[in-house]
Amino acid sequence: MSEQEYDTVIVGAGFAGLYALHKFRDGLGLSAVVIEAGDDVGGTWYWNRYPGARCDIESYSYSYSFSEELQQEWCWSERFAGQPEILRYLNHVADRFGLRSDIRFGTRVTSASWDDDSRRWTVVTDGGEQLVCRFLVSGVGNLSAAKDPEFDGLERFGGNVYATARWPHEGVDFTGRRVGVVGTGASGIQVIPEIAKQAAHLTVFQRTPNYATPIGNGAMDPEFDRYVKANYAALRDRSRNHFLGVPYDLVQPSALALDDTERRRVYEQRWAQGGFRLFFDAFADLVFDEAANDTAAEFIREKIRQRVTDPRVAEVLAPTDYPYATKRPPLETNYYETFNRDNVTLVDLRSTPIERVTAAGVRTSDSEHELDDIVLATGFDAMTGPLLRMNLTGRNGTPLAERWADGPRTYLGLMVHGFPNLFLITGPQSPSVLYNMPLAIEDHVDWIADCITHLREQGSASIEPTPDAEDGWVAETAQLAGNTLLPRTDSWYMGANVPGKPRVCMVYLGGAPTYRQICSDVVAKGYEGFALAPEGATANA
Numbered sequence: 456m457s458e459q460e461y462d463t464v465i466v467g468a469g470f471a472g473l474y475a476l477h478k479f480r481d482g483l484g485l486s487a488v489v490i491e492a493g494d495d496v497g498g499t500w501y502w503n504r505y506p507g508a509r510c511d512i513e514s515y516s517y518s519y520s521f522s523e524e525l526q527q528e529w530c531w532s533e534r535f536a537g538q539p540e541i542l543r544y545l546n547h548v549a550d551r552f553g554l555r556s557d558i559r560f561g562t563r564v565t566s567a568s569w570d571d572d573s574r575r576w577t578v579v580t581d582g583g584e585q586l587v588c589r590f591l592v593s594g595v596g597n598l599s600a601a602k603d604p605e606f607d608g609l610e611r612f613g614g615n616v617y618a619t620a621r622w623p624h625e626g627v628d629f630t631g632r633r634v635g636v637v638g639t640g641a642s643g644i645q646v647i648p649e650i651a652k653q654a655a656h657l658t659v660f661q662r663t664p665n666y667a668t669p670i671g672n673g674a675m676d677p678e679f680d681r682y683v684k685a686n687y688a689a690l691r692d693r694s695r696n697h698f699l700g701v702p703y704d705l706v707q708p709s710a711l712a713l714d715d716t717e718r719r720r721v722y723e724q725r726w727a728q729g730g731f732r733l734f735f736d737a738f739a740d741l742v743f744d745e746a747a748n749d750t751a752a753e754f755i756r757e758k759i760r761q762r763v764t765d766p767r768v769a770e771v772l773a774p775t776d777y778p779y780a781t782k783r784p785p786l787e788t789n790y791y792e793t794f795n796r797d798n799v800t801l802v803d804l805r806s807t808p809i810e811r812v813t814a815a816g817v818r819t820s821d822s823e824h825e826l827d828d829i830v831l832a833t834g835f836d837a838m839t840g841p842l843l844r845m846n847l848t849g850r851n852g853t854p855l856a857e858r859w860a861d862g863p864r865t866y867l868g869l870m871v872h873g874f875p876n877l878f879l880i881t882g883p884q885s886p887s888v889l890y891n892m893p894l895a896i897e898d899h900v901d902w903i904a905d906c907i908t909h910l911r912e913q914g915s916a917s918i919e920p921t922p923d924a925e926d927g928w929v930a931e932t933a934q935l936a937g938n939t940l941l942p943r944t945d946s947w948y949m950g951a952n953v954p955g956k957p958r959v960c961m962v963y964l965g966g967a968p969t970y971r972q973i974c975s976d977v978v979a980k981g982y983e984g985f986a987l988a989p990e991g992a993t994a995n996a
């Protein structure tokens with residue numbers, strides 16, 4: 456087995472890994488390599504190529520802020536860029552900053568273990584390589600480990616099976632075909648209207664209806680583009696001071712403080728603006744107060760009933776048994792109108808569950824749906840899945856899976872006790888998926904870079920959280936989640952979408968501005984809550 460030594464091994468060449476490589480290699484002068492399973496850059500935007508895939512935070516926000524030149528030279532063609540354009544952007548970044556030469560494509564990490572004597576990680580890849588490094592940085596993302604299919608008989612299906620999370624690069628032509636889509640989360644809600652335009656017949660298998668609201672996409676207005684470019688620094692500043700990392704500022708304290716007419720006016724306006732305005736820029740108490748939440752939920756249900764012509768279909772599509780935004784709210788284009796088409800059928804899996812997949816299609820409890828193609832949009836083993844699949848082993852040979860048997864345990868969502876010098880970009884228990892990802896990633900990479908610089912200045916070989924700091928953070932994230940309505944709903948935020956997974960909230964819900972302040976206070980107090988081990992000493996057990 457060949458062995459190579461680096462200061463830093465970074466896993467993943469998506470938004471996180473690309474910026475980490477640039478920062479550590481070109482900013483800190485470290486030797487660094489990126490290990491990437493895909494054959495090119497892009498991470499989630501490399502794999503999720505299904506028709507309709509696009510970002511749902513405005514493109515000018517959903518992009519890097521670290522380079523003013525990059526911000527100025529790149530022009531987005533749409534308000535919410537589609538997957539091909541985001542992938543072109545990430546390729547541009549890789550070329551512009553000369554990153555490709557230090558990325559190992561088509562290579563997967565199969566295990567990584569910490570050695571306390573040498574204070575090094577040994578990373579093993581599926582190519583039989585062994586990479587030794589001081590710092591192991593995970594840029595594997597939060598939604599990159601697709602959930603394993605849960606349907607008996609899938610392997611005997613006579614047609615094609617596709618997964619939104621692993622879409623064929625050459626695309627799929629559904630013309631004249633009978634297609635079934637399983638899953639109505641954000642991926643399903645994006646792909647369903649596109650497949651319906653092409654297929655002879657589309658059958659949508661829905662288990663839980665979603666509160667989807669309009670994305671409001673359109674061509675990028677050149678005047679708005681000029682405005683953004685002239686004001687980028689201020690817009691980024693406002694974004695970093697916003698819970699979600701976007702420059703929104705219309706939110707009012709409570710949905711219950713207004714009468715029906717005024718409240719409706721607010722909802723209608725946010726609905727027309729599109730994007731996450733309804734969720735994040737209407738009323739601040741929607742995820743805290745059930746009565747406030749009911750007003751938004753009922754508003755969305757009314758819209759669904761207006762848009763879907765068959766009232767029985769509308770009732771199946773309208774969620775009634777969980778609060779709005781306690782599952783991650785999807786954004787849509789013509790999703791509900793798709794169910795008015797003659798070639799689309801909705802199957803309610805709550806009343807007629809899938810029994811198995813047969814050679815000819817999908818058998819539910821009351822009928823057999825004959826299909827040529829099945830599309831799985833069934834989601835991810837979110838947050839912890841991508842980390843646990845790397846088989847990480849910390850001090851004394853302790854597997855991360857064992858440490859996290861009851862759910863993730865981190866300090867700041869950045870580091871884990873017993874796993875020195877392992878840094879998690881947007882790890883569990885950080886704001887991560889509830890913070891504009893490119894900014895969340897930049898914040899973390901910058902924090903890690905400062906931390907590595909600090910270690911060098913101190914002559915320290917390693918850093919890890921103390922058990923007390925980690926316990927405190929785990930308790931704080933749980934308490935923050937407990938103040939919201941999120942734990943009541945089965946969602947991937949809670950790990951509840953994967954059979955057998957511990958049910959805990961994996962997102963820090965105190966908001967990005969508070970979180971950023973905590974992270975900088977920790978540094979200002981000399982890396983409070985962390986234990987540093989000097990070169991040559993034995994680390995704390």
Ligand code: N01
Nearest residue numbers: 509510511605638639640641642643662663783832833834
């Ligand atoms: O996955 P999901 P996703 N039998 O878990 C159903 C991001 N994203 O890929 O709710 C039958 O949300 C499941 O039903 P239920 C975004 O953060 C962003 O759609 O478990 N059905 C659900 O309907 C998003 O939240 C964009 O009852 C089964 C669906 O499959 C996250 O990725 C676009 C089932 C899974 O929905 C995940 O979204 C796409 C079973 N055994 C994704 N198992 C942007 O716009 C699962 N389901 C940027």
